[in-house]
Amino acid sequence: VKSVAMLAFGLALGAEERLGPPPLGLDLLLRAPESNPMQRGKVELGRRLFFDKNLSRDGTLACAGCHDPKLAFSDGRVVARGIHGVDGTRNSPALINRGYGESFFWDGRAATLEAQAIEPILNPKELGLSLEELDQRTGKKASEVTAALAAYVRTIRSGDSPYDRYVAGQADALTDLEKRGMALFRGKARCNNCHSGPTFTDEQFHNTGITWRDGRLFDEGRFTVSGRTRDHGAFKTPSLREVARTAPYMHDGSLARLEDVIDFYSNGALANPYLDSEIRPLHLSAGEKRALLDFLRSLTGEIRQGWQ
Amino acid sequence: MKHIFLTAMMMTAAAVALARDPAREQTLQRAIDLVESKGDMAKAMPLFEDVARSADKALAARALLHLANAQERQGKEQARATYERIVKEFGNQTEAVEQARLRLAALGGAPQTRAIMARLVVPADKEKSSGFDKITADGRFGAGEDWTTGDLIVRDMTTGKITRLLPGSLDAKSWTGRYVAWPVLSPDQKQIVFARYGDPKTPNQGQLWVMPNIPGAKPRLISDNPEYRNLPAQAWSTDGKSVLVTIERVDKSYQLAWISVADGSAKVLKSFDWKHYPDYHARLSPDGRYIAYSAEVREDFTESHINVIASDGSIETVLVKTAGRNDQPVWTPDGSHILFVSNRSGASDLWSIPVHEGKPAGVVSLVKRDIGRIANIGMTRSGSLYYYSKQDGIEYASIAGLSGHSASEKFVGNMPRWSPDGKYIALMRHRPSISDTADLVVHSLDSGEEKTFSHDGLRGSPPRWFPDGQSILVNTGTPDMEKVFYRVDLKSGEFHKLLTVDRLQTAVSSLSPDGKTLYLIGRSDPKTFVFDRVVAHDLTTGRALREFKPAVGISGFALSPDGSTLAIASIMDPQTKEARLSRVAVDGSDFRELYNSVRAVAYKAMFDRIAWTGDGRGILFVESDRNNNFRLMRISAEAGKPEYTGFEAPGIISINPHPDGSRIAYSAAKQVNEIWALDNLQSIWEKPQ
Numbered sequence: 001v002k003s004v005a006m007l008a009f010g011l012a013l014g015a016e017e018r019l020g021p022p023p024l025g026l027d028l029l030l031r032a033p034e035s036n037p038m039q040r041g042k043v044e045l046g047r048r049l050f051f052d053k054n055l056s057r058d059g060t061l062a063c064a065g066c067h068d069p070k071l072a073f074s075d076g077r078v079v080a081r082g083i084h085g086v087d088g089t090r091n092s093p094a095l096i097n098r099g100y101g102e103s104f105f106w107d108g109r110a111a112t113l114e115a116q117a118i119e120p121i122l123n124p125k126e127l128g129l130s131l132e133e134l135d136q137r138t139g140k141k142a143s144e145v146t147a148a149l150a151a152y153v154r155t156i157r158s159g160d161s162p163y164d165r166y167v168a169g170q171a172d173a174l175t176d177l178e179k180r181g182m183a184l185f186r187g188k189a190r191c192n193n194c195h196s197g198p199t200f201t202d203e204q205f206h207n208t209g210i211t212w213r214d215g216r217l218f219d220e221g222r223f224t225v226s227g228r229t230r231d232h233g234a235f236k237t238p239s240l241r242e243v244a245r246t247a248p249y250m251h252d253g254s255l256a257r258l259e260d261v262i263d264f265y266s267n268g269a270l271a272n273p274y275l276d277s278e279i280r281p282l283h284l285s286a287g288e289k290r291a292l293l294d295f296l297r298s299l300t301g302e303i304r305q306g307w308q
Numbered sequence: 309m310k311h312i313f314l315t316a317m318m319m320t321a322a323a324v325a326l327a328r329d330p331a332r333e334q335t336l337q338r339a340i341d342l343v344e345s346k347g348d349m350a351k352a353m354p355l356f357e358d359v360a361r362s363a364d365k366a367l368a369a370r371a372l373l374h375l376a377n378a379q380e381r382q383g384k385e386q387a388r389a390t391y392e393r394i395v396k397e398f399g400n401q402t403e404a405v406e407q408a409r410l411r412l413a414a415l416g417g418a419p420q421t422r423a424i425m426a427r428l429v430v431p432a433d434k435e436k437s438s439g440f441d442k443i444t445a446d447g448r449f450g451a452g453e454d455w456t457t458g459d460l461i462v463r464d465m466t467t468g469k470i471t472r473l474l475p476g477s478l479d480a481k482s483w484t485g486r487y488v489a490w491p492v493l494s495p496d497q498k499q500i501v502f503a504r505y506g507d508p509k510t511p512n513q514g515q516l517w518v519m520p521n522i523p524g525a526k527p528r529l530i531s532d533n534p535e536y537r538n539l540p541a542q543a544w545s546t547d548g549k550s551v552l553v554t555i556e557r558v559d560k561s562y563q564l565a566w567i568s569v570a571d572g573s574a575k576v577l578k579s580f581d582w583k584h585y586p587d588y589h590a591r592l593s594p595d596g597r598y599i600a601y602s603a604e605v606r607e608d609f610t611e612s613h614i615n616v617i618a619s620d621g622s623i624e625t626v627l628v629k630t631a632g633r634n635d636q637p638v639w640t641p642d643g644s645h646i647l648f649v650s651n652r653s654g655a656s657d658l659w660s661i662p663v664h665e666g667k668p669a670g671v672v673s674l675v676k677r678d679i680g681r682i683a684n685i686g687m688t689r690s691g692s693l694y695y696y697s698k699q700d701g702i703e704y705a706s707i708a709g710l711s712g713h714s715a716s717e718k719f720v721g722n723m724p725r726w727s728p729d730g731k732y733i734a735l736m737r738h739r740p741s742i743s744d745t746a747d748l749v750v751h752s753l754d755s756g757e758e759k760t761f762s763h764d765g766l767r768g769s770p771p772r773w774f775p776d777g778q779s780i781l782v783n784t785g786t787p788d789m790e791k792v793f794y795r796v797d798l799k800s801g802e803f804h805k806l807l808t809v810d811r812l813q814t815a816v817s818s819l820s821p822d823g824k825t826l827y828l829i830g831r832s833d834p835k836t837f838v839f840d841r842v843v844a845h846d847l848t849t850g851r852a853l854r855e856f857k858p859a860v861g862i863s864g865f866a867l868s869p870d871g872s873t874l875a876i877a878s879i880m881d882p883q884t885k886e887a888r889l890s891r892v893a894v895d896g897s898d899f900r901e902l903y904n905s906v907r908a909v910a911y912k913a914m915f916d917r918i919a920w921t922g923d924g925r926g927i928l929f930v931e932s933d934r935n936n937n938f939r940l941m942r943i944s945a946e947a948g949k950p951e952y953t954g955f956e957a958p959g960i961i962s963i964n965p966h967p968d969g970s971r972i973a974y975s976a977a978k979q980v981n982e983i984w985a986l987d988n989l990q991s992i993w994e995k996p997q
Contacts, residue, residue, distance in 0.1 A: 018622065021575075026576075027563075027576050027577065027578050027579050027621065028575060028576065028577050028578075028620065028621025028622075029577055029578045029617060029621040029622075029623075029624055167533075167535045167557075168533075168573070168574070169532075169533050169535075169572070186558070186559050186560075192559055192560065196559070196560070196561055196581050196582075197561050197579045197580075197581055198576070198579045202581055
């Protein structure tokens with residue numbers, strides 16, 4: 001499915017104006033399907049829908065309830081909270097730079113943002129609408145709503161961080177400690193093996209053992225989608241852009257601070273039968289952890305959203 | 309010019325196989341003498357015409373070349389017609405056709421034929437030092453680098469003249485010093501942009517420079533970003549303000565980006581991780597709106613797709629995504645098609661696909677089968693595709709006198725073996741572009757005819773004649789796989805399975821004179837490649853008869869003509885590459901060391917470089933001197949010091965003396981690095997009238 005979707009991807013343009021350039025550090029090419037070209041009116045509709053609480057059954061929540069712009073489009077909770085205060089099972093991912101994504105949700109079960117957008121609306125534990133209610137409340141077909149939401153989400157882009165300015169040639173954009181952290185990130189700490197590219201994610205699925213408790217996996221993750229043995233307990237690599245603003249961490253929000261995440265990986269994550277082969281104990285010193293932390297904080301930049 | 313031409317033809321003539329029409333061969337020599345010694349064209353030309361009627365096509369083509377040359381000397385218009393006849397009627401005589409095409413081009417016009425033709429532009433012996441060129445749209449100039457000096461060069465593709473724009477300071481042995489790579493001339497040919505490496509302050513960093521296309525002009529630094537390890541220039545934008553580059557970054561990622569010539573700022577079109585990186589052949593469409601490139605798809609690098617991305621990054625399409633490798637995209641001059649190389653057929657073929665607005669607009673079609681491993685340099689407005697043909701280790705089998713230095717006959721192939729009657733040579737010929745697959749070829753030394761025998765999995769191990777001269781033993785299987793031995797019936801072409809051996813035994817083998825016993829060498833430890841045992845197999849039953857471990861390791865061996873004794877070469881010291889020669893009876897008894905200071909060619913590489921003389925009294929082997937010259941040595945099978953036979957040749961892989969001891973068949977590997985052009989490609993995009 002992914003390859004078919006990839007083939008069709010492309011940002012179809014009419015004669016109208018184009019979405020403005022991305023912040024420094026991101027690619028010009030966005031992954032938008034030909035069937036849903038980027039258009040100003042559609043993006044604006046998507047933005048309104050994104051913040052519209054009428055998209056929830058009890059009128060208390062919008063998409064932005066779990067994807068708050070003030071928190072880099074995450075929610076600061078351990079796991080997502082839906083209507084009637086019901087908690088979900090996974091942490092709300094930060095909705096930044098998803099226009100560059102290849103699959104969606106922690107387990108990658110949606111191949112496009114359009115397919116992703118409808119699920120939280122219909123999920124009884126999240127926004128809890130039916131298709132008929134969605135139609136009645138918005139006056140639009142579900143496909144129009146999801147197309148608009150997807151188009152808007154594609155405009156949420158984070159870049160122009162101190163890191164981006166440094167790699168563009170501004171040598172003093174990073175402190176010496178941050179530069180040391182960057183070297184660790186790419187070297188000894190092995191972060192770069194999965195958190196790679198301009199969005200700091202390889203868009204792949206890895207088992208870190210975070211869901212391994214009492215001798216079993218509490219969440220099978222990607223395996224429920226692919227059925228492949230290697231995907232037991234594997235979750236999609238999250239972007240590290242704006243990572244200092246998207247606590248708590250991991251797919252289940254079980255690590256409260258970035259320091260905890262660094263400790264987790266320094267100790268070799270959590271051993272389990274399906275642990276990713278990239279992961280091994282790092283034995284980072286206190287100084288190295290500090291440098292890595294500072295570097296991760298340098299990934300906080302400018303978030304643009306909407307038609308600009 | 310004519311002298312050069314004639315000399316080239318004579319050299320060609322000397323290299324060809326024995327003539328199949330001896331009478332006309334003599335006639336041709338008489339006609340050549342008439343032209344060269346007496347200048348008597350009038351008498352020579354009818355003789356050339358007579359020889360041109362020979363059934364021996366090679367001889368006929370040579371005669372026509374001489375005839376056309378004679379016609380040229382007389383200023384006759386018929387010369388053109390004769391050259392065109394060669395091109396049209398003698399397609400399989402590639403050397404003659406190339407000569408004819410060169411002369412047609414020199415006569416001031418393209419050949420009349422519209423067939424797609426390959427043309428050698430820069431031969432191998434002149435293409436030793438320069439690197440990747442990109443050709444200008446008018447086909448006149450190629451930009452490149454001199455790998456021996458690091459100089460930035462521009463080659464005039466018509467005259468071959470090389471202009472050095474910027475000197476490098478490369479020490480090619482240590483690979484230190486400054487050097488350039490990936491130069492591209494601007495569309496107006498006034499500037500040249502290039503990557504530069506080896507700055508002492510940033511030795512692991514690539515820089516992007518630009519300079520006027522004038523020797524000695526001052527270059528200007530465009531980009532000096534420590535994040536960029538490598539930034540090969542791919543193309544200029546149509547407005548000349550930016551350069552398309554494929555950036556390899558220090559964080560192991562790649563980017564396809566435009567870099568401003570004015571200030572070095574980058575606009576990244578698309579990023580790639582190290583598992584899915586793009587190759588360095590991104591090509592801008594003639595109108596500048598799209599970029600074609602290929603990128604890896606699988607982590608094992610067995611699959612790559614052709615993509616087209618808008619040059620403003622607004623859209624991308626996967627243009628070709630069939631399984632296997634699809635790469636080397638290049639736009640036709642009108643931008644309506646993309647040509648690319650694909651191995652979908654099992655060989656490396658050139659294909660085309662129509663494109664409209666950056667998307668596929670039709671089905672792919674084959675342009676040229678088996679073009680080989682190429683690196684395209686670019687396509688000219690006139691419809692010629694220029695490309696590097698790079699092939700490592702092309703194998704040539706040759707026949708030479710044992711005391712001489714030059715080969716009398718030469719053909720493509722490896723591991724030559726004389727037939728029992730000495731009239732045929734059996735050899736293994738690797739298929740172009742599929743290096744690990746070979747065919748058995750039997751070459752008649754009388755007629756020059758060849759018969760090819762193919763089987764799945766056939767490799768380049770030595771073929772072995774059975775004593776009847778009617779069948780040959782060959783095998784399938786790579787060094788670390790099970791091997792299956794077959795008897796090939798040369799009349800019927802059938803392969804009869806005789807024997808299967810485990811992966812610990814090599815395919816290097818000797819066949820007993822009665823054709824019933826096969827000796828193989830093997831290793832005891834599967835974790836190492838130390839061969840320490842000899843296994844004798846009964847080919848009639850397929851069972852192992854016996855095995856023994858000689859007192860030495862084995863890096864090469866050969867069975868005496870009477871079938872009683874094995875000569876063994878063994879490496880003593882991998883560092884010094886010194887080897888020793890020994891002999892042992894086929895039952896493992898009577899081990900004797902003959903000599904212990906052989907300078908081996910390479911560690912574990914004596915496999916087929918040892919043989920017995922036809923009389924069984926001596927052993928021949930290949931030794932390399934300090935300058936890596938390969939010399940054929942002879943040692944008495946009883947004792948004594950080796951003696952130089954007087955024969956030497958570069959890169960010898962395999963030796964096999966003629967049964968009568970007068971000549972030797974041998975094979976050697978040679979790297980071929982040439983620039984070719986594929987002409988008349990207009991038929992791909994021009995509709996028939």
